[in-house]
Amino acid sequence: MDFMGLLPSFGSFFFTLAAFVVALSIIVAVHEYGHYIIGRWSGIHADVFSIGFGPVLLKGTDKRGTQWQIAAIPLGGYVKFAGDADAASSGADDAAMAEMDAKARRRTMHGAPLWARAATVAAGPVFNFIFAILVFGGYMMVQGVATDDPVIGEIAPLPTEGIELRPGDRILAVNGVEAESLSEFYTAAEALAPSELVPYRVLRGGQVIEVAGPYPQPPLVGSVSPQSAARTAGLRAGDVIISANGERMLAFADLRVATDASGGEPMQLEVWRDGTVFEVDLAPRSTDLPLPGGGFETRWLIGLTSGSVFDHATRTPGLLEATAMASAQTWLVIRTSLEGLYYMVTGVISTCNIAGPIGIAETSAAMASDGLSDFIWFIAVLSVAVGLLNLFPIPILDGGHLVFHAWEAVTGKPPSDRALRILMSIGFALLITLMVFALTNDLFC
Incomplete structure (x- = not known):
């Protein structure tokens, strides 16, 4: 067997795995930290903060008594609060709760007021959305946003010979049609018959000159x-x-x-x-x-x-503008995801659009290989998707817990521990079914 010939495949596999683990770990850390910090501010003590499941690889305990750990299976994470029977907060540890006084019970998830529990549960998805807004906004402030100024930036390498257009030229007209802005330039470009070169009128060094430039929308x-x-x-x-x-x-x-x-x-x-x-x-x-x-x-x-035949002029948006644009981008991801789910359920589009861990891992690697900025943008998009998924009213997910809290707010009492455990088992089965379905998509779609 040619073991050396297998090295590129192994390298690709480990790169894909590393990109997936990095992306997922960041998103999980943000999500779980939302639970942790709002729980702490609400007076609920966290026993364990874990990135990953299974055997513990690294751990340490802070001055508040919370154990911070990294576990071997990087497919999620959890915060185990005081009084929880398990990491999913599916019920109270009755034996431990029975030995606590009123002050200690107040510091548990199940002994805290309803508002504190609901806020702690909702914080995970909310932090995913806030994280995405921060990343989108930061990206826009660092990379800049395109202006409508028709100034030529770097020109893309093309096989076309005879290009006289130069970086810094200001476009005045294309093929005789005036273009005082970038939007007017592209409107004029739509009426052009495709060809390798088209005539431009530009302002260069204070002089108006006619030059040959590339077709504005080449097969780039x-x-x-x-x-x-x-x-x-x-x-x-x-x-x-x-x-x-x-x-x-x-x-x-x-x-x-x-x-x-x-x-x-x-x-x-x-x-x-x-x-x-x-x-x-x-x-x-x-x-x-x-x-x-x-x-x-x-x-x-x-x-x-x-692709764009030349780089556009950019400007740096202010903090408020970048936040507004980032919020709009976050909402776009949410809206598109919900519409996609609706159209899949109604049979309008294929259920193959649901990606599983293999598909997400391959996308993570693709974005990472395209560059750090693309990878960061993808992490923000994935963070929105994870936050949205966790809000679905499925027992075991945050949305399911919020439904339980809503029930308690209406009826005045929480679901019984027996009912919680049954519903959690149903939710777990649904989640496993969804994961198997998504994995099947990865393999056969």
């Missing part, structure tokens, strides 16, 4: 979706698609048309990358795409998004 790859045909084929951001099935591609829209027309049949792409031309074979996959106004559209896709 901006990003490659995880778990897509293009990702599997090895395509990268920055690649230029020269032809599809022998047909010349002058615009990215041409590639969309060719992909739609394929009907899922294999395609052969001719690709330019850093001066080298090569061919790849791939088959489009049926994909459910969220629409800007809501709903979904099913199309054949290879997993490519168009």
Whole structure:
């Protein structure tokens, strides 16, 4: 057996595993810290704060008596509060509670006031959302947001010869159509017939000159979706698609048309990358795409998004603006996720859209390989998804506990320990069923 030949596969496996563990551990830590800190502020003592399950690898106890630990199975975490019978807070430890005085019972999850318990439970998902807003907002403040100023930044490498456009040029017109802003430039570009070069009028060094520049929407790859045909084929951001099935591609829209027309049949792409031309074979996959106004559209896709032929001018948003934009982005993830779930339940889109641990791990690795900024953005998106999932009214999840607390608020008494344990068992069975279903999707969809 050629063991050396297996090294790249092992390297890919460990990279995927590491990316998954890092992403999940950060999200779990944020979620569980929300439970912990709000519980502490509400007067509830935490016995154990754990990242992971199973055998304990590292541990330490702080001055408040909480044991902080990292366990061997990095598929979640928990906070075990005083008086809990188990890590899921499925019931009280009756024997321990019986030996406590009133002051000690107040410091337990089951002896605390209803408001304190509800706040502690809700804090996990809320912290996931807050974390995502902070990450999205920080990302926008560091990376900047595009302005409508039509100033040329760095020009993407292209196989086209004769490009006279230069970084720093201010676009005044394209193909004779005036463009005082970037939005006007792209509106004018939509009316252009695809070609390798188009005439630009620009302001350079205080002078207005006519220069030749690239077609504004060439078949340039901006990003490659995880778990897509293009990702599997090895395509990268920055690649230029020269032809599809022998047909010349002058615009990215041409590639969309060719992909739609394929009907899922294999395609052969001719690709330019850093001066080298090569061919790849791939088959489009049926994909459910969220629409800007809501709903979904099913199309054949290879997993490519168009790239910008030049970098846009950016500005740094202020704190309030970045927070507002980040909150809108968080809500977009929540809304799209809920719409996707609804359309899956009603049979409009495929249930293959539910990803399991393998799919999430592969996406984590893909985002990490694309760069730190993409990986950080993905962690924020995943944090929103985890927070939303935990709010579902399923016993064992935070949403199930909140339903129990709502029951107590209405009836004046909590569900009995026996009822809690039965409901928790049902919730656990549902969760395992969902995980098996998602894992099946990872393997067979």
